[in-house]
Amino acid sequence: MSLAEIRETSFEETAGFGGQGAVGDYIALLKPRVMSLVIFTALVGVLIAPGSLHPVLAAVAVLCIAVGAGASGALNMWYDADIDRVMSRTRSRPIPAGRIEPGEALAFGLTLSAFSVAVLGLAVNWLAAGLLAFTIFFYAVVYTMWLKRATPHNIVIGGAAGAFPPMIGWAAVTGTVTLESVILFLIIFMWTPPHFWALSLFKRGDYEAARIPMLPVVAGEDVTRTQILAYSVALAPIGVLPAVLGFASLVYGIAATVLGIAFVFYALRVYRRREGEAARKAAVSLFSFSLLYLFLIFSLLLGDTLVPAVIGAIWS
Numbered sequence: 676m677s678l679a680e681i682r683e684t685s686f687e688e689t690a691g692f693g694g695q696g697a698v699g700d701y702i703a704l705l706k707p708r709v710m711s712l713v714i715f716t717a718l719v720g721v722l723i724a725p726g727s728l729h730p731v732l733a734a735v736a737v738l739c740i741a742v743g744a745g746a747s748g749a750l751n752m753w754y755d756a757d758i759d760r761v762m763s764r765t766r767s768r769p770i771p772a773g774r775i776e777p778g779e780a781l782a783f784g785l786t787l788s789a790f791s792v793a794v795l796g797l798a799v800n801w802l803a804a805g806l807l808a809f810t811i812f813f814y815a816v817v818y819t820m821w822l823k824r825a826t827p828h829n830i831v832i833g834g835a836a837g838a839f840p841p842m843i844g845w846a847a848v849t850g851t852v853t854l855e856s857v858i859l860f861l862i863i864f865m866w867t868p869p870h871f872w873a874l875s876l877f878k879r880g881d882y883e884a885a886r887i888p889m890l891p892v893v894a895g896e897d898v899t900r901t902q903i904l905a906y907s908v909a910l911a912p913i914g915v916l917p918a919v920l921g922f923a924s925l926v927y928g929i930a931a932t933v934l935g936i937a938f939v940f941y942a943l944r945v946y947r948r949r950e951g952e953a954a955r956k957a958a959v960s961l962f963s964f965s966l967l968y969l970f971l972i973f974s975l976l977l978g979d980t981l982v983p984a985v986i987g988a989i990w991s
């Protein structure tokens with residue numbers, strides 16, 4: 676996280692300086708920082724998929740995924756305003772802080788959702804649009820309205836929503852869902868639990884106060900540490916699969932192996948350091964590294980496609 680969150684400040688707190696319902700508050704409803712990585716993974720899905728999509732349509736596809744992702748963030752904030760009001764990390768968001776009316780946020784989220792799905796379907800293809808609609812529904816309804824408040828497995832199942840964007844990007848170009856796009860999905864799916872549980876270890880008090888059944892609250896910190904390690908150990912080889920299956924290079928394979936080992940190393944530190952400031956620092960480090968890991972894995976996949984293309988263009 677931006678370490679802004681660790682410092683108890685957030686983008687949402689800096690937004691809204693222009694007064695009630697200012698543009699900055701509407702941007703904050705889109706959860707721009709979290710969504711930036713979501714959008715990057717979708718962009719990589721578009722750029723590495725085989726086949727050709729006109730560059731303008733490719734840009735439209737990424738824009739629609741970005742708007743749809745932001746819209747689902749706004750719907751999440753509309754529904755979660757009651758618990759966001761209780762948690763220190765989220766209480767300055769536009770709705771709990773009273774800068775945006777809940778009804779306005781709902782209308783904003785629904786309008787952008789419908790707009791992004793319709794434009795993607797009309798301009799690109801309806802498989803990608805259907806996947807986008809499903810992802811928005813999964814995050815805003817299945818995760819936010821149901822799982823988040825119902826079960827400590829909320830992240831594992833609900834996290835699937837965050838894993839769809841590269842598959843949507845891939846489908847925008849190819850019109851299909853293939854093994855390659857399923858692997859991209861799996862990487863993010865296995866990455867999400869350690870990403871979030873690391874944060875929840877040092878934000879446990881917030882979730883307790885809001886009565887959200889996150890794993891450390893319900894099962895305890897030791898179980899959470901074991902789960903983090905288990906998912907990290909599973910993630911490391913899945914991150915290498917693109918090279919093993921032949922749709923990424925040896926360079927990618929070596930780099931993904933090193934990154935996977937580093938991920939397990941950070942998870943092991945969380946597992947071993949259980950007390951006081953050392954425990955908190957280990958969890959913060961794993962959370963920060965999780966963001967770097969996903970960014971680098973998708974950057975490497977992009978490099979695999981772009982570098983040969985650029986070299987080819989220079990030589991020809």
Ligand code: HEM
Pocket residue numbers: 676677678679680708709710711712713716818829830833834835836837838863867870871874966969
């Ligand atoms: C259900 C799944 C997920 C949960 C519960 C979750 C939860 C969180 C939370 C609570 C934060 C703290 C900061 C904030 O509110 O801005 C955060 C930060 C972040 N998450 Fe996740 N996350 C999930 C999935 C994802 C996915 C799939 C991505 C990207 C592919 C992602 C990317 C990020 C980024 C980039 C940040 C840092 C934001 C900043 O700089 O402040 N997250 N996540």
Ligand SMILES: CC(C)=CCC/C(C)=C/CC/C(C)=C/COP(=O)(O)OP(=O)(O)O
Pocket residue numbers: 706709713740743744745747751755765807810811814819823836837838840
């Ligand atoms: C294309 C598309 C629709 C993409 C959506 C991608 C997606 C579901 C990303 C998950 C991001 C996230 C912050 C989840 C946490 O919600 P939370 O409510 O637990 O976190 P909070 O407490 O910060 O609100």
